[in-house]
Amino acid sequence: MSGGQLRSAVAVVGLSIQEGVRKRVFLAVLVLTAGFLALFGLGAHFAFDDVDEFAAGVPGVLDAHAFTGATIFGLAMFATLFLGAVLAVFLTLGVVRGDAESGLLQPIVVRPIGRTTMLLARFAGAALLSATYVVLVYLAACAITEATGNWSPDHLLGPALGLALAVAIIAALSLLASTLLSVTAQGIVVFMVFGAGLTAGLMAQIGTAIDSDSLHQIGRIASWTLPFEGLYAASLHALISDTSGLTGVILQLGPFGGSEAAGTGLIAWAFAYLAGVLALAAFVFARRDL
């Protein structure tokens, strides 16, 4: 990439971020996030209160406090991923076909920046904004569970980075969809893919719980086909990976638990997948008449 293209790419990344931040929808996302965090804080407070009251003086093999903390934080992780996915899709909605049809794309594409650089810059802007968003919401949820129940995840940074990479992959898939589909179709397809990935992940959890190899295998294939799901599951696993005994086992089998760690294989695959999706999007975009 030449110096001129790099300068242009930085300009487009800046435009993408400004565009995302200045739209009213972003303000709506922020308000909804504040609402979600407030409700989450309230819920966490009462959950910890109730469980401490319930479990007080009852010795047992299950650590009720850790169980509550991990479960409600798992719920927060799901909500964070969902909101991050909404933001990633919103920031990449109509970036190619939609913008080309409305005439927004042409004045930029005729500049010396080149189509591939422009596309990668649009991705970088969307991924940067949505990844930053999920990391901040994740850290806020961490602070809330720490403050309300004195519970924190076993690993703090790993799950945050896992979520960030997951939403970057969703942004890339959405960008690819924008090269092929109209705005409405793009939104529908990406959310269906997102929902399919999470459902497959849940199937894998159920497969592990009932010891079904077939279900577990389906879940694993889905995790690798749609690595944002694998990263999400691995992030959930990292929350409680050091929790031992029956509490750890039950948490791993729960709906907001993860039974498999990320491993270098999944992370390497996730990056390769991201590069592949972006390369495919660039290939399609380069051959598109505008």
Add this chain to the structure above:
Amino acid sequence: MAGPVLAVRELSKRYGKQEALAGVDLEVEAGQLVGLLGPNGAGKSTLTKIACGLVRPSGGGVEVVGQPAGSPEARAALGYLAELFRFPGWCTADELLRFHQRLVGSAGGEVERRELLDLVELGDAAGKRVEAMSKGMQQRLGVAQALIGSPRLLLLDEPTSALDPVGRRIVRELLEELRRREVAVLLNSHLLSEVELICDHVAIIAGGRLVKAGTPEGLAGPAAVEVETASGVKTFEGAVREDAPRIVAELVAAGEQVYRVEVRHSSLEDVYLDAVGGQTG
């Protein structure tokens, strides 16, 4: 002598079974203002988009300043305003121009932005958001945007379609200024009177083919001398102004009484209608 700024050679483009362009040749020299005319769907916008690198040709080729259309060098040398365009509504006129300066690598800074906004008479609207501008203001901003980085070739697709008469005059004066600055301009327009007024050269496209080209004066040449006599109106096809005294003398000598003599010119509109055969898109 330097080559043409825009050279279109045997250009063809097919969209499936639809033939948009079928072997068009066209050249635009530095400082030349060429009007591209034709009915809707004739292929004018397709030609312009191929020159910008937005559309890939099916055959033939286009060169901008000697470089293949779509190459970074060709893109760096041109400015473009599409017929259907939109700028981000949230950004101001100044922010938009600054963004395009960064895309082009223009070092013009605030001076260039201010000069261009003044040129399209938007000097007072630098801080105004695009979404708060009228369509006409946005179109003038589009022209200013296309001029960022002092392009050698300007491709304008219906740049005055949303403008009122004052706005059209502003753009017309701007184009004349660009001609003085040796900028080559290809202007797609349906406004024949406008093209006739400002263009050095006119190319008429119909059905994807170049059907007529030349200077407006050359194309709209004298057509006839019309003489009203006591026995009726007599038309002398092909006669020019200089033929009028002889024609009148001959008629008088033949005993005719002459009441009125008119030298008729065919307008660009006549030439256009004749060339496109009444086609409309």
